[in-house]
Amino acid sequence: MIPSFETTFAVPLHCEDCIKDVSGSLYKLKGIKNVTANLKDQLISVEGNEAPSAIVEAIQSTGRDAIIRGSGKSESAAVCILESHAAHVANKVRGLARMVQVGDKITIVDLSVRGVSPGTYHATVRATGDISEGPESTGPIWDAVKAGKEGTPAKGVFGTVEVGKGGVGTVFLDKPIQIWEMIGRSMVVARQQDGKFDKNDADTLVGVIARSAGVWDNDKTVCSCSGKTVWEERKDMVDKGML
Template sequence: MIPPFETTFAVPLSCEDCIKDISGSLYKINGINKVNANLKEQLVSIEGTAAPSAIVEAIQATGRDAILRGTGKSNSAAVCILESHASHVENKVRGLVRMVQVASNLTIVDLSIRGLSPGTYHATVRETGDISEGPESTGPIWEAANAKKKGSPARGIFGTVEVGKGGVGTVFLDKPIEIWEMIGRSIVVAHQQDGKFDKNDADTLVGVIARSAGVWDNDKTVCSCSGKTVWEERKEQVDRGML
């Protein structure tokens, strides 16, 4: 059983009615234990076991946007932006993987993809973070060699996600893995689990796993490099295909 964890989201809030509206929508989700909102800071904090993607969807259902600002404790969260390396694809970003370690040797994985052909996709962690040649340069599945010797599944095999007719797929998994073990590696999402990948296949995605902010580690309201607010950055990300 997954222990509860905390996530915080930046949400545009104008009054107490906004908080009531959002809270009502969130408490309809299974796995929500507590919702706290800070009108002044424009932040909503949620405690429970619900997937961050489900939380964002519930907030957006009220007509407001939401940006994930942090998940879990310091050094316990990671993120992977999944992109297509196909030359003919205009919007390269087609997926996002959020990961948070909620206990010793237990990490939850929240994977969302969109804009892909319907079917079953395999998500695997690869040995390296080299995506210079798309999925082909990422190396073998993480710890596949050791797993073969032991006769057990490789830890890098996350599982499958089903993409429907609308081109969208989501999956929420828990794995006996620690966050620090995955930082700097990569994730491949493709129709096939392993073998020779085709980087020009628009339905094959790849991204590098990077450390993400803990629940109180990211207080950014303006990007230090561009001077843009998080909402301006959010619009650009959505335009690029970010979930």
């Protein structure tokens, strides 16, 4: 069983009734243990072992938006924005993977893709973080050579995600790895697990795994670079295809 972890979300909250509405929706999810809210800072903290993407969906079902502000402890979270490198694709961003280390060697992976053709896709972490040529330059599957010699599963094989007719697919899984091992490597989501990839295939996605904020490491409401609120930033990212 996946251990509990804490995740914080920015949510537009106007009164105590807003908090009750959001909390009620979240407690309907099986993996939720505790929900707390900070009305002043517009933050919801959720403890449990439910996928962050499922929590966002539950909050949005109440008519409110939600932005993940942080998850897990400091230095224990990572994120990977998955993009198509096909030249003819307008909205490049088509997937997002959030990773949180919840134990000594247990990391949960919350992967979502959108806007790709229906079918089964393989998610793999590659040996390098070179995405200059899309998936073709990412190298072999991480740990594949060592695992082959020892007869053990490669660390970089994350499993599959099923994409339905609407072009959307999600998967929530756990791996016996640590966050620091993956930082700077790349992730590929494609119909094939390995072999020669084609960067001009719109359904082949790739991104670099980077550190992400821990549960209380990011409480900003206005970006110091652009001066935009988190909600304005959110709209910009959605317009670009971000999940």
